[in-house]
Amino acid sequence: MSDASPRYYYKGNRLKQLRAFCALVKFGSLGRAADALFLSQPAVSLQLSALEKELEQPLLERAGRSLRVTREGQALYELARPLVEGIDGIGAALHTALSGQDTGELNIAAGESTILHLLPALVQAFRERHPAVHVHLHNVTGRDGLALVRSDQVDLAIGSMLEVPPDIAYEAVYQFDPMLIAPLGHPLADRADIRLEDLSPYGLILPPKRLSTWRLVDLVFQQRRVPYTIALEVGGWEVIKQYVAMGLGISIVTGFCLSPQDHERLVVRNLRAYFPQRSYGVVVRKGRLLGPHARRFADLVKPGLFTRTHTEPGHSER
Numbered sequence: 001m002s003d004a005s006p007r008y009y010y011k012g013n014r015l016k017q018l019r020a021f022c023a024l025v026k027f028g029s030l031g032r033a034a035d036a037l038f039l040s041q042p043a044v045s046l047q048l049s050a051l052e053k054e055l056e057q058p059l060l061e062r063a064g065r066s067l068r069v070t071r072e073g074q075a076l077y078e079l080a081r082p083l084v085e086g087i088d089g090i091g092a093a094l095h096t097a098l099s100g101q102d103t104g105e106l107n108i109a110a111g112e113s114t115i116l117h118l119l120p121a122l123v124q125a126f127r128e129r130h131p132a133v134h135v136h137l138h139n140v141t142g143r144d145g146l147a148l149v150r151s152d153q154v155d156l157a158i159g160s161m162l163e164v165p166p167d168i169a170y171e172a173v174y175q176f177d178p179m180l181i182a183p184l185g186h187p188l189a190d191r192a193d194i195r196l197e198d199l200s201p202y203g204l205i206l207p208p209k210r211l212s213t214w215r216l217v218d219l220v221f222q223q224r225r226v227p228y229t230i231a232l233e234v235g236g237w238e239v240i241k242q243y244v245a246m247g248l249g250i251s252i253v254t255g256f257c258l259s260p261q262d263h264e265r266l267v268v269r270n271l272r273a274y275f276p277q278r279s280y281g282v283v284v285r286k287g288r289l290l291g292p293h294a295r296r297f298a299d300l301v302k303p304g305l306f307t308r309t310h311t312e313p314g315h316s317e318r
Contacts, residue, residue, distance in 0.1 A: 013047070013050070014051075014054075015084070015087060016047055017047045017048070017050055017051040017054075018051070018080045018083065018084055019037065019084050019088075020033065020037060020039075020044045020047035020048055020051075021047070021048055021051055021059060021060075021073075021076070021077070021080065022077065022080055022081050022084050023036050023037050023044070024044065024048060024060060024067055025060070025067075025069050025073065025077050028066045028067055029065065029066055029067060030044060030045060030067070048060065055076070057070075057072040057073075057076070058070050058072060058073070059072060059073035059076060060073055077287070078286075078287045081287045081288070081289075082287060082288070082289040085288065085289045086289050089289075089291065104133055104134070104291075104293055105133065105134045105135075105136060105293070106126070106133055106134070106135045106136070106155055106293040106294060106297060107136045107138065107148075107153065107154040107155050108135070108136070108137050108138065108154060108155065108156060108157065108158060108297070109138040109140050109144075109145040109148045109149060109154040109156075109157035109158075109159075109283075110137060110138070110139070110140075110145070110157060110158045110159055111139070111140070111141040111142075111145070111159055112139055112141070112235075112236050112237075112238070113236065113237040113238070113254075113256075113257050114158055114159055114280065115137055115139060116237075116238065116257075117237075117256050117257050118158065118174070118256060118280060119137065119158060122297070122300050122301060123135060123137070125300055126296070126297050126300055129296070130293065130296065133293055138153075138154055141159075141211060141235075142210060142211055142212070143210075145157045145159060145283070146165070146168065146283075149168065149283055149284065149285050150167065150168075150285055152285065152288070155284075155290065155291060155293070155294035155297075156282055156283060156284045156290070156294050156297070156298065157282070157283035157284075158280065158281070158282060158283070158301070159280060159281075159283060160212065160254075160278050160279060160280045160281075161212075161279075161281075161283065162212045162215070162216060166286075167285065167286050168283060168284070168285065168286055169283070169284050169285075169286045170281060170282070170283050171281045171282045171302070171305055172279035172280070172281040173279075173280065173281040173282065173301055173302045173305070174256070174279065174280045174281065175277045175278070175279055176254045176255040176256045176277060176278050176279075176280065177254075177255040177270050177271075177272045177277055178252055178253070178254065178255070178270075178271045178272060178274075178275035178276070178277070178278065179252070179253055179254070179255045179258060179268055179269065179270060179271060180194065180199070180250065180251075180252055180267075180268070180269040180270075180271050181241065181244050181250065181251050181252075181253055181258070181262075181266045181267065181268055182202075182244065182250040182266065182267040182269075183244055183245055183246070183247045183250075183266065183267065184245075184265065184266065184267060186202075186247075186250070186267055188202070188250070188267060188269070189267040194269050194271070196220070196221070196224055196226050196271075196274045197226055199226075199228060199250065200226060200227050200228055200229075202229075202231075202249065202250045203229050203230065203231025203232070203248075203249040203250070204217070204228060204229065204230055204231060204249060204250060204251060204252070205230075205231055205232045205233075205234065205240050205243050205244055205248065205249040205250065205251045206230060206232075206233055206240075206251065206252075207233070207234070207235050207236075207240070208233050208234075208235055209233065211235075213252075213254075214233075216275070216276075216278075217252055217275070220274060220275055224274070231248060231249035232248060232249055237253055237254070237257035238257075240253065241253070241257070241258075241262060241266065244266060245265050245266055252271060252275065254278045255270075256280070281301070281302075282298050282301055282302075282305060
């Protein structure tokens with residue numbers, strides 16, 4: 001038998017091999033990958049070995065009990081994952097096309113303030129165009145939102161990122177100024193030009209330390225060597241605005257969360273001279289092949305947002 005037969009055998013099973021390889025990279029262990037594929041561990045291991053033999057490249061290596069992707073494996077993963085996901089989703093896509101109905105699900109992760117202030121108009125526009133699509137907004141923040149993106153439990157996330165991990169693509173769309181808010185009658189209300197040092201005597205009400213807003217505020221004060229105190233830590237701009245209005249402290253919030261009614265009950269001053277603007281945009285797992293509903297929603301956020309490949313690094317906030 002010629003050498004062509006085994007090579008043809010490998011290529012004939014390439015999809016299975018790539019699916020096994022992608023599962024191994026995604027789950028990081030042979031056992032979890034086998035469970036996800038409903039295969040035995042030896043079967044998954046053999047598929048990986050066949051793929052490495054055919055490509056003549058080391059793709060994965062053991063790191064204790066887990067698996068670590070090699071440089072060659074990472075390059076293959078970025079190429080193979082969209083192909084595997086596209087093939088695996090072709091049945092649902094064909095069913096939708098043949099049924100002539102724009103049905104299905106769209107899952108979006110976002111923080112509470114983003115859901116309250118940024119998403120309503122976008123969700124309304126999407127629902128008007130695609131009324132049969134079920135939209136699920138997952139109210140999460142920070143690491144929890146990224147975890148949903150990484151595990152493909154959501155199609156995309158809408159939010160702000162200060163640091164963009166290497167496996168995430170972030171496309172900034174909106175820019176908002178940092179705003180000081182204080183209760184009516186506060187001593188800062190009479191100051192036309194507020195300096196960062198002027199905030200020191202007053203306790204700040206900020207989101208929890210695990211969130212990027214707290215880290216950004218802390219960084220600015222530390223860099224300028226200006227002392228500050230924390231009066232309260234509490235999550236959610238709406239709660240923070242209410243506590244500030246009650247006179248329990250002052251805060252630094254993102255401008256998009258302030259309504260005309262807030263300007264009637266709060267002292268509001270722009271702090272862009274000291275704090276950077278915050279960007280908000282679309283967050284996806286790098287290399288993911290977005291479904292039609294996710295692409296349509298992204299186009300509502302910004303037309304043509306994903307006409308270029310979203311496997312390129314996203315823009316981090318400066």
